[in-house]
Amino acid sequence: MNRSILVCCGTGCIANGSLAVADALRVALAGTDVAVEATGETEVKETGCNGFCENGPILRVMPDDISYYKVKPEDAADIAASIGAEPLERLLYRDDNDKPVLRQADNPFYAPQHKIVLRNIGQIDPQSIADYTDCGGYRALERALQMTPEAIISEVEASGLRGRGGAGYPTGSKWRAAMQYGEYPKYVICNGDEGDPGAFMDRSTLEGDPHCVLEGMAICALAIGAQEGFLYIRDEYELALKHVTKAIRDAEEAGILGDSIMGSGKKLRLAAVRGGGAFVCGESTALMASIEGRVGEPRAKYVRSAQRGLWDKPTVLNNVETFANIPVIIGGGGENFALLGTDSSKGTKVFALVGKVKRTGLVEVPMGVTLRRLIFDIGGGIVGDRPFKAVQTGGPSGGCIPEKLLDLPVDFDTLTDYGAMMGSGGMIVMDDRSCMVEVARYYTNFLAEESCGKCAPCREGLRQMLSILTGICEGRGLPGDLEALEEICALLIDSSLCALGKTAANPVLTTIEHFRDEYNAHILEKRCPGGVCRELTGSKKDGTGVTSSKAGKGDLRV
Amino acid sequence: MRIIAGEEINALLNTYPRNAMYTLAVMQDMQRQFGYVPREGLDALSGHLERPLSELYAIATFYKALSLTPRGKHIIKVCDGTVCHIRAGTNVLDGIYRALGIGPGEMTDDGEFSLELVNCLGACALAPVMVVDGTYYGKIAPESLHEVFDAIRAEGVID
């Protein structure tokens, strides 16, 4: 029996030394020629991110389906010797009852997951187009070539797919709008400028399965009549850039993309564009300004991008995860896709479950799963079994959700009703040693630096909010501060130019709503219940003065 | 500080068509090649694209990936994502200050190291995270930073 050892080479596992593990395995396997007759060939394959980064380097022996965690190069000889024999128990994952787990599907982190977007990641070599086509890749594009644009869009509409970048705009409607404008050229853009702190599903997708994103974009291009497209990718995501660039080249060489998509005569040129390091460029109109070679400032969206987008031409811009869903929808049918999820939010969502939770990593589950299931079943609860305090969802545009709301289903609309948002899927778990005022100050500081500074409410509002919040964290809070914050927040929501400003109030408003006691402890008693704010805790840290260079950043560790 | 020859800049400019859409890409290439976006580079780009210098300066100061001043031989990027933050990102800064005497945005006197505070690198499971010359260091113990920097110093420039 021929085998492959899948070595996870996502950014997390590489940081943990997975490349050295892969090399050591190749050397170790080369030394076991004698056994080949009995066990067959064993190939070492470098794959994308398995999502369980904390336990990396991760490897998986297939088809035996044995997963090993925290593997070191020194383990290579033992692993090579174990092929076709007894599994190495010491490298297996141990579940909550300390029972060793052999198969990935039995791992409590993976068991409840339902993978659509991450379907291939960890199974294929992202740098091999053959690996992608072997598991059904580009078959949906082939199918789309036989369909009319109308039929493609109807299928996407039937799926109920909504944009995964955060706003949740119906993808089918967006495509239909762009299709209807008769102005050319048209453009298709993939937003890979993942800027929410704590979210990394787009990076993992681009790194681990770049072709599925290209396929989704190509189907979109056929539907709206675009011949050119761009993938705007964060500059920091070097591996993602490398894999995407190679994938585009390989797909063009294979005749799948380029001057004649699969021999159809239809053309699609794709190019990767490096982002410049600006959170606001995750906003679609700012992103387009950036591609055009201008400062990444948003414009008002009274006229939509589907009509006047990149270079004022009809443009569809979707997020990485949105495009990754498209091949599944076209390949398997929109109605099948719509079987998963809730009434208003179909399909799955990938979450980055991070922070003070036992099992952290990327998790893909059907929409509508409760926060409690995510954090306590999949995530295994809080590190050290400390009390849960809050989960921050949706990054700087989202909010903090307290324990009493943990049974809320996670989808596009429910969290929004509670002032937070699902957003792009970042989910940061905090325990009792986190300070919610400092968390609000952290996000406000982030936004004050990342705002483009164009419109006055966002720029001046965030400046004053940061000043007030910093005062509260440093023991200079006054009665009336919360009302002053709420007034500015109301202005931001109403009057800001773009979504960054309109949602910038969420971290502050949700923490005031759910953790008012904590604010009051800071303001009235000059006390930080989380034991985080330096000026309010008894134990003063050494005064190196380093942290003061960033607007009086508190120290969140105890 | 090394002298940047006009030919180097021209060679770089000529790899791109004269189109405004490559403005950011050219600046990023300069950043990679020279460690920063030199003034001579912006001047030359202004001529190449026939765009006013002020427009390019606006772009160069807007995007965080670009620096207008020379940086150290080794670039230390400390992640300031939420998870690194709540897992004691600032202790890493304190540790670096103790080891190298620099804060965010500063360079050591010998020009060896520059320190930058960057947005979430998406390696949250390894928090707190630091990246030096492209190599990730996860779950940093601030007290071990001395050894890391000594080793990097000994190895010289990693290209």
Add this chain to the structure above:
Amino acid sequence: MIVTIDGKEVSCERGEYLLDIATRAGIRIASLCHHEGLQGQGCCRLCTVEVETGRGDTGRGEGAQSGSFSDKKPRREIVAACIYPVEAECVVYTDSERVRRNRGILLALLRASAPASEEIAELCREFGAPDGARYEVQSGDGKCILCGLCAKACQTLGTGAISSVGRGTAKKISTPYDEPATVCVGCGSCAAVCPTGAIEVAEDGDERTIWNKTLTLTRCSRCGAVTGTAFEHYRASVHAGTEPPDLCPDCRRKAMTDTMAKTFGV
């Protein structure tokens, strides 16, 4: 098409900007970054008004952040009048409770950022802005509210000497590297469009100093009024092939009238 603004019915063309419609009807909507010749800034947000749409139309939000697109009920939203194109009949409130509250906070924020601006102080008085006691007032003699009109004017005129620099709360308007801009012709258009008088133009004898650059002034040979700077006329002559003017516009007109009078013997 009819738009109802503060109870008054005003007719307009589809796609016309709301601020223009109101101005034509004699309804005041205060604004700072709006300038007739330099449309589309939309960044001071002082002209935000409340618009009720959706009586048959779907309503369009600027941020597209709201997740629910199913409700077709009439809805009220806050829009920036200067860049809001009226696409359907709607009802506009320029002084509703919500507009007043937002405008007050916005002006108080601008005052904290540009404490030396008399224009902002006057607007604060006019609209009863709250005291903003908890706001941190920027030190110094700041008057700039970063509306960007100056940079846009400079760029539109083809000079491009100034631009926005940096981003977020650190954003400012300046010349590259904060140095006297080599390309600045000293025309003073930036100062002319500035709504808060934030750009200093100093004239002393035959010199004008602006953006830390000193330029030689040219004067009308008849009345001695300033006609511009020598550099400005030099640049214009290079680009457009025009001759430097000898007379100021007033004297030129007079000279023309004199010539006509002589020619036709009027």
